[in-house]
Amino acid sequence: AEMSELSVVQKPEKLLERCKYWPACKNGDECAYHHPVSPCKAFPNCKFAEKCLFVHPNCKYDAKCTKPDCPFTHMSRRIPVLPPKPVATPASPSSSQLCRYFPACKKMECPFYHP
Secondary structure (H helix, E strand, C coil): CHHHHHHCCCCCCCEEEECCCCCCCCCHHHCCEECCCCECCCCCCCCCHHHCCCECCECCCHHHCCCCCCCCECCCCCCCCCCCCCCCCCCCHHHHCECCCCCCCCCCCCCCECC
C-alpha cells in the first residue's frame, strides 16, 4: 500500500506571488508562480501594480514605458530608466578653475569649471 502512495505525483501548489515573466511565461501550467486570469476590480487604483494577482489592461507604450509605477501590464520586458546623475556642485579647488578645453570638453566627469 505504501508503494502505490509514493508513486502518485502531487501537483505542487502555486506560490501566491505573480510570475515575473507573465504574460510571456514559457512554463505555462508548470510554472510555480501565479498567472493572473481574472480582471482586477481595483484597477486603475490598484496599489499592487506589477505584483497584483489579477489582470490589468495592457500599457500602450509596453516596453518603452518609462513610468516606474505604471499600473498597466507590460508584455515585453521594460528597461529600467535610471534617474539622472546629480549635478556636481563646485567643491574642490580645481573646480573653480576654468576648463582649458571648454566649450569643446566632452569629458562628463571633468573636475574643472564649465560656465
